Amino acid sequence: MRPSDQLAEFTREALKAGRSRDEISQALTEAGWAGNEVDEALAAWVDSPFTPPIPRPRPQLSAREAFFYLLLFGALGWTAWHVGSLLFQAIDVLVPKAGDKFQGWERDMMRFSIASLIVTTPLFLWLHTRVSRDVARAPGKRRSPVRKWLGYIAMFLAATTILGDLVHLIYRLLDGDLTLQITLKSGVLAAVAGAIFVYFRDQVGRDDDAA
Structure with a gap:
C-alpha cells in the first residue's frame, strides 16, 4: 500500500473511531507526517459528527472529458485566430498604407480564414453547447482538472496577448509611427x-x- 493510501486509510479509521481532528493531526505530526500531508488527509473528509466519515467529492479525469475539452480549446483558438486574421486583412483593404496594393496571397489568406471559420465556428458552438449541457446534468464535472487547467492557460495567453498589444501600441505612439x-x-x-x-x-x- 502506498504511503498516501496508508494515510487516507488511517485518517478514515481514526475519524470513524470518534477521534477529533486535533488528536489525529497531533498523532500524525508526531509520527513524522508533514503538515500539508496531514491537512490534505483531513480535508478529504467532511467535518461532521456523522459516522462513517463522509468523503468530500474529488476531481476526476476521464479520457472522454479530456478529448472534448481539448477539442473545445482548439476550436476556439482556431476560430479566434482566423477572426483576427480576416479582420486584419479587411483593415488592410479599407485603410491601406500609402503605396500598398492588395496582393493575391492576401486574397488566399482571406479565403482560407473564411473556410476555417465555416468549419470551426459551428464546431466550437456545438462543443460549447454539449459541454454546458453535460455540466448542467452532472455538476460534478465542473471539478474536472482538464477543464480548469485549460481555462487558466487560455486566460494566461489572452492576458499576455493584451499586455503585448498594449506595449506595441505605446511603442508605436512614442516612435511617432502610430497610424x-x-x-x-x-x-x-x-x-x-x-x-x-x-x-x-x-x-x-x-x-x-462549485468546487
Whole structure:
C-alpha cells in the first residue's frame, strides 16, 4: 500500500473511531507526517459528527472529458485566430498604407480564414453547447482538472496577448509611427483576446464556485 493510501486509510479509521481532528493531526505530526500531508488527509473528509466519515467529492479525469475539452480549446483558438486574421486583412483593404496594393496571397489568406471559420465556428458552438449541457446534468464535472487547467492557460495567453498589444501600441505612439491601421489592428487583437479571457473567466469562475 502506498504511503498516501496508508494515510487516507488511517485518517478514515481514526475519524470513524470518534477521534477529533486535533488528536489525529497531533498523532500524525508526531509520527513524522508533514503538515500539508496531514491537512490534505483531513480535508478529504467532511467535518461532521456523522459516522462513517463522509468523503468530500474529488476531481476526476476521464479520457472522454479530456478529448472534448481539448477539442473545445482548439476550436476556439482556431476560430479566434482566423477572426483576427480576416479582420486584419479587411483593415488592410479599407485603410491601406500609402503605396500598398492588395496582393493575391492576401486574397488566399482571406479565403482560407473564411473556410476555417465555416468549419470551426459551428464546431466550437456545438462543443460549447454539449459541454454546458453535460455540466448542467452532472455538476460534478465542473471539478474536472482538464477543464480548469485549460481555462487558466487560455486566460494566461489572452492576458499576455493584451499586455503585448498594449506595449506595441505605446511603442508605436512614442516612435511617432502610430497610424490608423495599426490602431485598428491593435483594437481587433485586444477585442479577440478580451473575448476569450471573459469567456474562460466565466467558465472557471463558475467552476470555482462549485468546487
